[in-house]
Amino acid sequence: MRFRVSVMAVACAATSILVVPAAMAAPTVVTNVQGYTLANNKLVSFSGLAFDKGKVLATGNNTALVKRYRAATLVDGEGKTMLPGLFDVHGHVFRLGFRRNEVLMGGTQNLDEALSKIRDYAKANPNRQWLLGSGWNQVIWKLGRFPTAVELDSAVADRPMTLRRVDGHATWANSKALQAAGITRDTPDPAGGRIERDAAGNPSGVLVDKAQLLVTNIIPAPSDDERRLALSTALAHFGSLGLTSVGDAGIGVDEARIYREFADQKKLTTRVYAMISDVGDDFRALNTKGPLKGYAQDRYNLRAVKLRGDGALGSRGAAMLEPYSDDHGNKGLLLSDDATMNSKVRIALKAGYQVNTHAIGDAANHQILNAYEAAYKDVGGRGLRNRIEHAQVVTPADIPRFKTLDLIASMQPTHATSDMNMAEDRIGKERLKGAYAWHTFLQQGTVVAGGSDFPVESANPFYGLHAAVTRTDHEGKPAQGWHPEEAMTLLQAFRAFTLDAAYAQHQEKVLGSLQRGKWADFILVDQDPFKAPAADLWKTQVLQTWVGGERVFRKE
Known part of the structure; x- marks a missing residue:
């Protein structure tokens, strides 16, 4: 046309x-x-x-x-x-760009199919010293367990290879990668992470949450040219999907530099609302002049901080108040203790930054709600439109606190339709009453801002609109929708991906x-x-x- x-x-x-x-x-x-x-x-x-x-x-x-x-x-x-133009308030822009040039496991139906795809990728990239990939999901593969390093070795044994799980909260590594990282049976689990082990106690090949850093920290960093290529790749993809504004949930100094460069050169063809990752060295380096607002005709903003409370549901890293229904000895992982999280929120709010905190499990959401409440009393910041990213499983008693604390629920509708094949197994029917609860949040007057968490999910906003309204997969299953009582109307979903998304980025007056x-x-x-x-x-x-x-x- x-x-x-x-x-x-x-x-x-x-x-x-x-x-x-x-x-x-x-x-x-x-x-x-x-x-x-x-x-x-x-x-x-x-x-x-x-x-x-x-x-x-x-x-x-x-x-x-x-x-x-x-x-x-x-x-x-x-x-x-x-x-x-449509918004996606929560994604990972550079990760998407890099990932579109890696081996992608999304769509693979079983382990054998995934290993075949990995072999083909390795043969096609003989000069890559460290092979990367993502998108695997052992639930779809019906393994009933995590894949192993030995299985990955059968496809690639000559070079290190690591593949992130679909939710980004677990990494599958081959033996070369484990050896390069020095991970042995004597390596302790790091705080906030877990090394999966076999019956003999040896590392089996999967690293959960902060344990991923054991290998990701030794992967050679990309060059600026590689970052530019990744950003250009992502921007072209966004344009094809109708995304005119995206939120980048966690960047550092290197990404900020490339964003400014693209904005100055008028190459930022999608508006970017970036969030500084945590309040460490990158925050201190980027906060020399305070939040950056409306740069380059509103093409680039750096006025938020992204914190992380826990992991993901699929890898059982989401922090739960009670043990998982399908893993009775596991409550998941809080990535920070209460005092540390409270301190991080105060630091960011005191500096004038909106705080957007990842919380999937009900324990993480409870911790973050407490942290915001305490910080408001200490340093203020209630008017900064602070957000909880995902707000995926919230104990029903905590849901009203989003309203009383003036928090935005930054939610990803396709998470529900992706998770419906395992969510009840993980947390049971009772806890689902506070899970993926879009309608409940909207009914109490909480702003719900739409996103996808790309590249965990597709960045296509029409997939998000469809999931929000139908709560089905693309084949129309289940027929009446998964827990349809929490579905949005089309008008609510449209607003979540337009005007309310702009509000969540302090941009409703211009976008x-x-x-x-x-x-x-x-x-x-x-x-x-x-x-x-x-x-x-x-x-x-x-x-x-x-x-x-x-x-x-x-x-x-």
């Missing part, structure tokens, strides 16, 4: 990326669309959008807009659906809806999500993506 534009497009290096500078066409009117946006807490429709110098002038009837702006450049939307004075970030898609069957939402294809009045993607 091609769209007729009365100005010449300037092609970028990637064939799927087109940038049309706003300065070439002031103002511009996009006509003949079925447009939707939020205004005054309601969904409004329009057939035309006018913008100038990258910002919205008006939405409304396209004929009236053409008459009002007689000198405008006209862009024919050919009857397609226009939406505000999140197509209203006068806001940036002209919008997408054109191939179906009307407000008229299409909910079961088909995930099939939506993005045809064009515009950021600040510049077209950054067109589907050929």
Whole structure:
């Protein structure tokens, strides 16, 4: 599908990326669309959008807009659906870029298929000294256990290889990698981590949570050129998915430097709301002038800190108040004791940063809620729109505290549909009452901001919208949705990925809806999500993506 534009497009290096500078066409009117946006807490429709110098002038009837702006450049939307640019408030941008150049285990149905894919990748990359991959899930493989180093050795034995689990909270290593890290039966489990062992006590090949650092800390660091390639790869992917703004949940000095470089060179084709990882050396280096707000015409922000409370449910690293239903001696892992977590929250809030803390298990959520409550009394910061990232399993008594503490629930709808095959096994029916509880949070007035946690999940926001509304997989299973009482309406889900996401990033005055004075970030898609069957939402294809009045993607 091609769209007729009365100005010449300037092609970028990637064939799927087109940038049309706003300065070439002031103002511009996009006509003949079925447009939707939020205004005054309601969904409004329009057939035309006018913008100038990258910002919205008006939405409304396209004929009236053409008459009002007689000198405008006209862009024919050919009857397609226009939406505000979509957000993903929680992902890992560089990790996504790197991962798209690694061996990916997502979609493999069993261990043999995964090992075959690994062998092929190793043969195709003979010069890589350390092989990397990700996306494995022993639950889908129906192993009933973690994979082993010996099994990975059968595919790659000549070089170190490590593969992150789909949730990022466990790493599968071959024997060469374990040897390079000096991991033996005498190596103790580090605080906040666990070395999986065989019956004889020898390392079996999987490292959980902070134990992963034993190998990841010795993997050669990427060069700046490799980081630039990763960022360019990720940005092109975002444009193709209709993501005009993403939150990067945990960066350091190196990533911040590349972001500033891309922003200064006008190459940041998706807006980035970055969070400094923890309050250690990187925080001290990046906090010399305080939070960075609205840099490069709101293309880049560095005004939040990302903390981590626990691991993930799939690897049983999520910290639970009571033992796992399928592992009675295990409650998961808190990554910090209460005093340390309280101190970290206070440091970040006192410096004026929004604090966004990863908490999946009910014990981690309880710890973080207590930390925010204590910090507000000590240093303030309640108005910084602090967030709990994931808020995945919360004891029902703690859910109202999100509202009383003015916290945002930053949640990932596809986590529910990915986890539904194992969540009840892990925590049982009773604890599911406070799990993936989007509707409960919304009903009490808590803002729910949408994301995916890419590359743990697909970055496609239409997958998130589909999961939020249906609570089914792409085959429509289970038929009535998994715990459908916690589903969102389509309007709630749309808001979570637009205006409420912008609010969660302190950007609702400039982004999140197509209203006068806001940036002209919008997408054109191939179906009307407000008229299409909910079961088909995930099939939506993005045809064009515009950021600040510049077209950054067109589907050929």
